[in-house]
Amino acid sequence: MPRDKTGLLHGSLDLIVLRTLSVQAMHGYAITQHVARLTDGVLTADPGSLYPALERLKRNGWITAKWQQSPTGRRARYYAITRSGLKQLGRETNEFERFVDAMRRVLRAT
C-alpha cells in the first residue's frame, strides 16, 4: 500500500477523518480500510497518524468515542462525528477548496 511521502497529506488527515465519519460512525481500523479502498491506496490513514488524529479530534469536541462490538465480535472503539464536528467539516472543506483553487491558479499561470 503506497504511502504519501509527499507531505501533501499534512493537514488534510483531519478533513479525511471528519468526512469519513460524517458518512457513518466507525472504528479506526474501518476508517483505514475505507480511505484506502476509496482512493485505491493513494491516501492512507496509518495507525501512527490516525490514532493521534482521532485523539486530537476528540479533544476538540468534533468526534466522540465509545467502545462497542464490531460485526466480527471483537471489541472496537466507535467514533462518531458531533454537531460541532460537522461545522468543522464544513470549514475545512471550504478551506481545502480554496487551497486547491489557489494551487490551480499557480499551476496554470503563464
Added chain:
Amino acid sequence: MPRDKTGLLHGSLDLIVLRTLSVQAMHGYAITQHVARLTDGVLTADPGSLYPALERLKRNGWITAKWQQSPTGRRARYYAITRSGLKQLGRETNEFERFVDAMRRVLRAT
C-alpha cells in the same frame, strides 16, 4: 496578508516554487509577490519558509542561484529552474493531481 494556518501548504511549497520559476527566473521576493498576487493572498511564500525551500531545491539540483541586479538596481539572487527541476516539477504536479483526485473521492463519498 493571510497565512495558511491549515497545514495544507505543507509539502506543496516546493511545487509552487518550481512552477513559478518554470514561468520565469526570478528572485525570492518576486516569488513571494507573484504567489500572493496570483492567489489573492490565499497562498503565501513567507521568508521563513521560502528561503529554506529555495536552499532545499538548490541542494537537490532543481534550481540554480546567481546574484544579479534587480530592475530596481538592488542586488538580488535570481533563481532559475534546471532541466532536472522541470522533471521534478512534472512529478510533483502529477502527485498533486493524484492527491486532489483522491481527496475528491473521499469528500464525495456517500
Added chain:
DNA sequence: CTCGAATATATCGATAATCGAGAGGTAACC
C-alpha cells in the same frame, strides 16, 4: 533632508503533524 515604506535576503527556535516500527491481543481459517 529626513523618515517611512517598499525592496531584498537570511537565520533561528518553536511548533506540530506525519511516519515507521513496533507491541499487544483476539478470532478465524488452513
Added chain:
DNA sequence: GGTTACCTCTCGATTATCGATATATTCGAG
C-alpha cells in the same frame, strides 16, 4: 500449529512551516 485478518495504541525521529527578527538599500513624500 501457523498464518492471516482484525483492532488498538505508543514512541521516537523526521521535517516543513511559521513567527520573529536582523540587516541593508532605494525611493518618494513631506
